[in-house]
């Protein structure tokens with residue numbers, strides 16, 4: 030039986046997706062060839078790419094609204110600079126909610142003036158700043174919807190007249206939002222969509238073409254849009270597995286369905302963290318992420334006992350990020366409720382033993 034996988038990324042994928050993906054590696058579409066050995070320009074793969082792009086728009090409710098979808102390489106980390114390269118003319122406004130936002134800021138500074146509208150660095154990124162002002166003359170506003178490492182999540186996004194760019198790497202497709210509020214969304218696949226190796230970009234075409242600099246072809250959104258995400262060889266396997274995962278999500282009932290499941294999982298775990306005197310949450314309650322829950326022991330001498338309990342329960346990937354310590358339970362879309370129950374059971378067992 031498979032382990033309960035709370036890994037933060039790369040992370041759990043649905044069993045049926047892994048099954049189909051493994052079949053395609055041997056014999057794709059019953060055509061007696063592997064998905065890995067056919068041309069990315071062959072019809073079977075072009076269909077995969079088109080289906081992945083169409084599913085992305087459909088699930089986000091962004092069809093026929095001027096958005097294009099790309100599957101590029103280089104991870105979300107390349108998007109930190111690519112977004113700025115393509116959009117930052119004079120100045121940009123950034124919300125700093127954690128390590129990833131901080132890295133995005135560092136890259137954007139290479140391209141122009143950067144206004145940090147607010148930061149939660151003062152409390153080690155354990156809350157989401159609110160009530161900040163975004164300058165109306167900035168080229169765009171950038172935020173990170175879910176702070177994967179510290180476990181906070183933006184619940185309300187600002188209403189702006191300038192383009193809004195969002196790194197949704199760790200919570201895209203996990204909850205309902207008005208995605209049309211965003212002009213550029215990007216997400217590394219390996220947190221909630223597929224394997225490592227591809228990054229989805231959803232971009233409103235009309236925000237492009239406003240910077241004066243010359244952009245190298247590979248770093249220009251326009252290049253990739255004009256070639257339907259096939260300017261160069263795409264990461265065929267990660268795109269295929271992402272497509273399968275998006276299809277799996279659609280068949281389940283899409284984001285409205287999975288959001289309810291995700292909320293249930295998060296409630297189950299956070300209720301135990303709050304009830305059990307041996308545990309405490311790391312971040313401000315109202316900003317808790319439903320994807321990545323961070324918590325610590327109230328009594329560090331119980332660490333070895335707890336660690337062996339959850340390992341015996343066949344739980345994987347519960348150690349916190351090295352910059353935070355403690356524990357982090359990542360509860361992405363494909364994680365079943367019974368895995369969260371298994372974790373809660375070990376927390377209760379620790380309470381009985383202590």
Ligand SMILES: *Cc1c(COP(=O)(O)O)cnc(C)c1O
Pocket residue numbers: 038103104105106107129173175176177196197198199217218220
């Ligand atoms: C993991 C992560 C990244 C980095 O993604 P790569 O694909 O490794 O470049 C960026 N932003 C967020 C929010 C993440 O969780």
